[in-house]
Amino acid sequence: MNRSIVRQLIAKDLYLYRWLIAGALLAGLAALPISGREGATGTIGLILWMTAITALGIFLVMYGVMTERQSKSLLFVLSLPISPTQYAIAKVAASLIAFLIPWGGLLATIVGTAVAFEPPPEGHIPFVVALMFFMFANFAFLLMLLLVTRSEYWAIAGILGTNLGIPAYMNIVPRLPGIAGNSDLPEAVWSPQILTTIGVEAAVVVLCLGLALYVQARRKDHI
Amino acid sequence: MNVPAIEFEGVRKSYKFFALDGISFRLEQGQIMGFVGPNGAGKTTSIRILMALIQQDAGEVRVLGHAMPREQVAAKWDVGFVSDDMRLFGSATLAWHMSFVKSIYPSWDDDYAKQLLKRFYLHPEQQIKSLSTGERVKALLLLVLARRPRLLVLDEPTAGLDPVARHEAIAELMEVLKDDDRSILFSSHNTLDVEQISDQITFIDRGRIVESDDKEAFLDRWRRLALDVPESARLHEPRGVTEVTRSGHTAVVTANAYSPELEAIYTQAGATVRDVRRMTLEEIFVATVTHNRKERGE
Numbered sequence: 001m002n003r004s005i006v007r008q009l010i011a012k013d014l015y016l017y018r019w020l021i022a023g024a025l026l027a028g029l030a031a032l033p034i035s036g037r038e039g040a041t042g043t044i045g046l047i048l049w050m051t052a053i054t055a056l057g058i059f060l061v062m063y064g065v066m067t068e069r070q071s072k073s074l075l076f077v078l079s080l081p082i083s084p085t086q087y088a089i090a091k092v093a094a095s096l097i098a099f100l101i102p103w104g105g106l107l108a109t110i111v112g113t114a115v116a117f118e119p120p121p122e123g124h125i126p127f128v129v130a131l132m133f134f135m136f137a138n139f140a141f142l143l144m145l146l147l148v149t150r151s152e153y154w155a156i157a158g159i160l161g162t163n164l165g166i167p168a169y170m171n172i173v174p175r176l177p178g179i180a181g182n183s184d185l186p187e188a189v190w191s192p193q194i195l196t197t198i199g200v201e202a203a204v205v206v207l208c209l210g211l212a213l214y215v216q217a218r219r220k221d222h223i
Numbered sequence: 224m225n226v227p228a229i230e231f232e233g234v235r236k237s238y239k240f241f242a243l244d245g246i247s248f249r250l251e252q253g254q255i256m257g258f259v260g261p262n263g264a265g266k267t268t269s270i271r272i273l274m275a276l277i278q279q280d281a282g283e284v285r286v287l288g289h290a291m292p293r294e295q296v297a298a299k300w301d302v303g304f305v306s307d308d309m310r311l312f313g314s315a316t317l318a319w320h321m322s323f324v325k326s327i328y329p330s331w332d333d334d335y336a337k338q339l340l341k342r343f344y345l346h347p348e349q350q351i352k353s354l355s356t357g358e359r360v361k362a363l364l365l366l367v368l369a370r371r372p373r374l375l376v377l378d379e380p381t382a383g384l385d386p387v388a389r390h391e392a393i394a395e396l397m398e399v400l401k402d403d404d405r406s407i408l409f410s411s412h413n414t415l416d417v418e419q420i421s422d423q424i425t426f427i428d429r430g431r432i433v434e435s436d437d438k439e440a441f442l443d444r445w446r447r448l449a450l451d452v453p454e455s456a457r458l459h460e461p462r463g464v465t466e467v468t469r470s471g472h473t474a475v476v477t478a479n480a481y482s483p484e485l486e487a488i489y490t491q492a493g494a495t496v497r498d499v500r501r502m503t504l505e506e507i508f509v510a511t512v513t514h515n516r517k518e519r520g521e
Contacts (some may be wrong), residue, residue, distance in 0.1 A: 005327055008323065008326050012312075012323055015315070015319070016312060016314065016315065071313070072308045072309055072310045073309075073310045073311060073312050075276070075304075075308065075309040075310070076309050076311055076363075078274070078276055079274060079303075079304040079309070080299065080327060081296050081297075081299040081327070082296060082299075083295060083296055086296075220277065220278035221276075221277040221278065222275075222276050222277065223276045223277060
């Protein structure tokens with residue numbers, strides 16, 4: 001019966017996030033054709049679709065975790081027959097689903113478009129995948145930070161830090177040996193360096209979510 | 224044998240500037256307990272421990288026979304909780320909330336929910352953020368009452384309401400509760416609300432339970448005596464008297480264990496008993512808290 005309540009809580013969050021999910025997906029999809037253009041227009045498009053993903057992550061943690069706590073609707077949720085750990089599982093799962101729908105949709109569109117294109121400009125696919133995983137890791141980090149610290153100040157610091165990390169990432173990673181120059185190739189090159197980068201990002205996601213659930217399970221006070 | 228609806232035994236919880244100091248009380252099934260205390264007395268902390276929102280440092284808490292917080296999931300199936308600062312989801316409608324709660328509790332009673340909607344003048348299609356404070360409290364009450372919990376825990380549910388909305392909410396609550404055999408813990412610092420609704424009263428102050436008794440017993444044993452006292456007469460405080468205040472030739476005696484013998488004692492001391500009157504719950508509450516603080520030297 002409790003598994004079904006966790007499912008209901010996930011469904012509840014997805015219902016409340018529905019416009020956010022749709023908005024991020026539509027904004028990202030609208031920005032993609034622009035980002036494929038040459039020069040400044042292309043850069044603006046790139047910034048727009050990265051903003052769509054980043055803003056989605058920020059809204060999900062601020063609205064879904066922080067506002068639920070501050071507005072005291074958390075009291076209502078925790079009065080339901082669930083344990084605080086089950087609440088955290090539902091919250092993490094709902095946030096992940098809400099993030100991964102636009103994230104996955106945009107990633108699939110980028111990869112699909114590149115593969116379908118003739119001649120194939122596929123060389124940038126590995127870096128785009130790595131960048132998308134970086135943004136996923138940023139989201140997981142923010143989610144963990146809010147669930148663990150419950151602090152608005154830490155949330156703001158986390159948002160600033162992860163946002164500053166994106167331009168730094170875009171400057172550093174494409175210049176790394178084994179990755180540099182590959183984006184201009186017609187075929188995707190999955191070098192050990194790019195695979196390691198993606199692997200580290202995926203590990204950060206797992207570690208952040210695991211830490212969030214671990215801390216929640218050991219916590220004594222939930223309000 | 225019926226297990227008590229709520230049992231607190233030696234419950235402690237410490238914060239930097241406040242501590243629940245080993246509180247114990249018990250609410251039998253079918254009883255309505257008013258849990259009364261000034262702001263910051265420990266009512267909300269106790270209720271949050273009761274609802275497993277926070278965990279006690281020491282002591283035992285059982286809700287409908289379930290040890291808290293360990294068996295909180297089993298306990299919460301039968302507990303309806305409404306608190307002053309609880310909020311619903313502002314962007315969703317009341318109808319959505321009703322359907323959400325219904326999807327969780329098989330005990331949800333559709334007909335009863337419809338009756339409550341009518342009685343509370345609520346519109347299911349209304350968004351929660353457009354409800355007034357009074358309507359929000361009624362919406363919360365509807366969501367817990369329509370699933371027919373065995374125990375209702377109400378933490379200052381009328382605190383933010385204006386007098387009219389408060390009167391309406393209490394009247395509706397009393398009407399709703401008339402037909403049911405529910406246990407209720409009703410926390411408030413408003414003694415008028417508590418007096419209307421409760422049949423047991425527990426006073427809490429500065430993290431300690433200072434009195435717990437049947438409401439009628441409280442009202443029966445507390446009296447205020449007005450005395451005319453000659454200057455030469457010396458008034459002492461016999462057993463059962465919590466306070467004697469003297470001003471010139473008059474004195475007021477507050478007693479927490481009144482008996483006619485008390486009048487005789489003061490008459491023998493040379494005083495004339497001008498008036499003996501029952502006290503309101505608010506007067507009893509203030510006298511209890513003041514007396515208790517004085518005894519503890521606070």
